[in-house]
Amino acid sequence: MEKAVKVGLLGLGVVGTGVLEILSDHQEKIRNSIGGPLTVTKALVRPDENKKRLAEKYHVELVTELESILNDPEIAIVVEIIGRIEPAKSYIKQALLAGKHVVTANKDLIAQHGSELAALAQERHCNLYYEASVAGGIPILRTIANSLVADEITEVLGIVNGTTNYMLTKMVQEHQTYEETLVEAQCLGFAESDPTNDVDGIDAAYKMIILSKFAFGMTVTMDQVSIKGIRGLSVADVVTAEQLGYTVKLIGSTIKRTEGIAVEVSPVLVPSAHPLAAIHKEMNAVFIKSSGIGESMYCGPGAGARPTATSIVADLMTIVNKIQLNTIGHCFTAYTQPTKLIPADKIMSKYFLSLEMPDESGQFLKLTQILTRLQVGFEQIVQEKSQSQNARVVLVTHETSATNIGTIEKTISEEKGFTLLSSMKVMGE
Ligand SMILES: NC(=O)c1ccc[n+]([C@@H]2O[C@H](COP(=O)([O-])OP(=O)(O)OC[C@H]3O[C@@H](n4cnc5c(N)ncnc54)[C@H](OP(=O)(O)O)[C@@H]3O)[C@@H](O)[C@H]2O)c1
Structure with a gap:
């Protein structure tokens, strides 16, 4: 008889509901791919009537204490889908310390504390996967x-x-x-x-x-x-x-x-x-x-219950495969390099600048003088009368550094009668 791999959910909102649906709708393919059933047995919730109905439909036990999941020896994998930092971070750490593998969709948490959690996962010889944290359904x-x-x-x-x-x-x-x-x-x-x-x-x-x-x-x-x-x-x-x-x-x-x-x-x-x-x-x-x-x-x-849940279930299946092959404990990505950032004066781009200036002679000359002084040419320019007595001018500069564009923005904003409306990067062809 095939042994089911049991999963505990932390949170049962939009994505949690999607996980239950995907596991149920695609159960034959999932069973076939990993050699046995994958089932959610418990979900940690803040109870309400809708969740009770959902739990009955998918045969999930609702619990209100994290320990009910962490102390359940049958549960091998915990899925964190509460969101934000706390209590999600503490719950994931406790799950890893309890020897559970973890899947999360939490980009806030992984972006800010991913290294710490990945290190703990490795130390505990557990897997931590988070495909759904970036661009939901895109793998x-x-x-x-x-x-x-x-x-x-x-x-x-x-x-x-x-x-x-x-x-x-x-x-x-x-x-x-x-x-x-x-x-x-x-x-x-x-x-x-x-x-x-x-x-x-x-x-x-x-x-x-x-x-x-x-x-x-x-x-x-x-x-x-x-x-x-x-x-x-x-x-x-x-x-x-x-x-x-x-x-x-x-x-x-x-x-x-x-x-x-x-x-x-x-x-x-x-x-x-x-x-x-x-x-x-x-x-x-x-x-x-x-x-x-x-x-x-x-x-x-990039979002939605079923696309996001599909990525989560793929993570669950990856972990099950690793458990079966006894290759658990590897990071989602092992690639590590020292962090080196490009200085702002080396980050080059064309810029779109939009500004208002008095619709009078001599003003345009002032603008070109600012750009000449800061050694920035422009390749496109549009001028139109705005609703006030001002002219709206839009230009696309030649490539300049992020530092230089900051100086240009400040200089334009300080010029009497000039208002910088927006400054945006222009992607090369
Ligand atoms: N929605 C998407 O399309 C999407 C896409 C990619 C990634 N994500 C990520 O997936 C995660 C979940 O998103 P979601 O859209 O499913 O959010 P959601 O609908 O707000 O679900 C979160 C659930 O967590 C529950 N919860 C909050 N604190 C809890 C606690 N202390 N104990 C137990 N349950 C608690 C909430 O309960 P209540 O119902 O009582 O508030 C809610 O049911 C987030 O990290 C999000 O960034 C979502």
């Missing part, structure tokens, strides 16, 4: 760790936040304002009532930290990531970008040069012909440049 971590293991990755560019991609799609395609798209995303359940983590780029930064570890072996902290979100982005700038041949996207990037790596999240003008420009609404995509394969892109749903 990107496993692809980098396994399929691209022999390749030399130089750039990872991602649309890794579905909420902001949905909002930007609406701004670009329907010329809705930032505020209108945010309300719509909240009504559709894509954005939370407090959208800070999404619109300010924090969620994407967590994912880029995890991708940096997989692609370059380097552990990066939040204060080492340059983060700018889409809050307050104007539809006028999005439309002008479109007229210039670009689509504005919130891009997470981690790039490697001889000096080290640079990790960043910011709105970027993506050339309309670039594959990332075609990723619409809540879809996610990760675009990788590497010396062996060249360019490759992986796209799909």
